[in-house]
Amino acid sequence: MVSAALFLGLIVFLILNVPVGIAIGMSSLAAIIVGNKLSLAYVAQTLVTSTDSFPIMAIPLFILAGELMGAGGVSKRILDVCNVFFGRVTGGLAIVTVVVCMFFAAVSGSGPATVAAVGSMVVPAMLQKGYSKRFVLALIACAGSIGVIIPPSIPMVIFGVSTGTSISGLFMAGFLPGILIGIALIIWCYYYCKKQGWKGDDEKFTWGRAGRAVWDAKWALINPFIILGGIYGGIFTPTEAASVAAVYAFVCGVFIHKELKFNGLISTIGNACSTTGTTMVILGCASAFTKILTIEQIPAMITNAIISSTDSAILILLLINILLLIVGCFMDTTPAIMVLAPILMPVAASIGVHPIHFGIIMVVNLAIGFITPPLGINLFVSARVGGEPLETVTKGIIPFIIVMILCLLLITFIPQISMLLPKVFMGLS
Structure with missing residues (x-):
């Protein structure tokens, strides 16, 4: 009865479009009333x-x-x-967008923040160059999801706290998967843009131009080295790194x-406070939800059910991935991690x-959730940045989802992609 109240309550509240954090809290309250243990x-x-x-x-910081x-x-x-070095390649602005999102991911830790910051700059320029709105908005939505894979990553902090x-190990492990996804997106962009005949910039590359751009961006370029170098150099913790950032x-x-x-500063701080408030309500309610799960031994029951259904590790991992991909369509990253x-x-x-x-594996699955309807927060942010209806973004997102899923399968079944750097630099077995 307690489990039914917990999960059915959550489903009903989500169907009624109750905010996710409140829905989790109310379903937890319903389970407490039924169970009478808390x-x-x-x-x-x-x-x-x-x-x-x-x-x-670290999260609000x-x-x-x-x-x-x-x-x-x-x-x-x-x-x-990035535009100086990659802009002249076929589909140059598309490739630049992916590279910038990868770099911005290394200093922000947030997918929607990456979409908003990078999209507001590249979307007008790409549309002016003749790229289709459907491709442009889908690209920025997908590339922005790298923001939670390349460290620092807010979902990784939540996963670390929850489990x-x-x-630090999660941050180290996120580098190669994030780079893999970035390279895969670049390859797809190059192929698709070549097929569509979208060429790069005509402006000639010179080392002088490159030097001026790098010099102007020097403070931005050394930012990731300060943050991540400080963490792995033992100078400060991930939380202290967030304050430094x-x-x-x-x-x-x-x-x-x-x-x-x-x-602008007041507006920026206000946006950060709004996002932080929403996140913290979800965290608090999800903690209560998780406590009830533990009391009712639901994790143990699900573990036994999955293990008893098959002896194959491959099938179990596929089932977990399918579950997380479905959950990512309907639940935000923070509560999904806290609950699952x-x-x-x-x-x-x-x-x-x-x-x-x-x-x-979990973070990459839920990063795909950023670009899968109906929740897909990056889709909404991208649509807002481009001033287009959501349908425009969703029509172009399917090829990018396929690319992301292929990368997910590689990350899932080739552990070395995630574990190589932690093993080399942190001595993990």
Whole structure:
């Protein structure tokens, strides 16, 4: 009865279009009333206690850093550098978009923030060059999802907190999968643009032009090295790195580039606060949801059910991927990780999947959820940036989803893609 109240309540509230965080909290409250094992005040208490965590402090700080970088001219300068080196290739602006999203991912940790920051600059330029709206908006939505795969990554922080997995290890493991996805998207863009006859820029490459662009972007380019170098050099923790990223973005925008004025700063901080508030409500309610799951031994039951259905590790991983892809269509990344990671981690462990590898599998699955309707937050952000209806984006997104799924299968069944760097640099077995 408790399990039925928990899951049916969640489904009903989501169908009624109740905000995800509130839906999780209300379904948890319904389960508490039916089970009578916890006090009614438990959900309210969890909203406070679950966010009272040093690692979770990284989330609002990375959100703020991403907003400040987008508003302070950091992303614009990264775009200029990439355009110098890749702009003349067939489909040059499309390739530049992917590269910029990969680079911006290394400083923001957020998929929607990457779409908003990069899309606002590249979409008008690509449309002016003759690229179709359907392709352009689908591309920026998909490339923006790399923002949660290449570290730092807010979903990786949430996974690490939810499962006790090393956040630094997850960050290290995200590099090669993120680069793999980026290269795959570049290959697809080149093929498709060549087929459509979309050529690159006519402006001639010169080392002088390249040098000027790199020099102008020097503060933006060294940002990832400061953040990630500090983490892996033992200078600061991922949470402290988030605060360094936010302060660095503020200094660049206000004092170095001087593009972040007072009114813009207030608006930027307001956007960050709004996103943080929503995220923290989801985190708190999802913690209560997870506690009830544990009390009712639902993770153990699901683990036994999946393991008893097949002895094949390949089939089990395929079932997990299918489940996560479906969940990603209907649930945001944060609650999906908070709810499903404690359930699926024992299943993955039972077939010998390392927790860090499983964390990457889960994050990549849910990154695909950013571009799959009906929830697909990156689709909505991209449509808003381009001033087009959602249907325009969804019509062009299918090839990109196929590319992402092919990469997901490689990441799932070739563990070395995720585990190579943690093993080499962190000594993980």
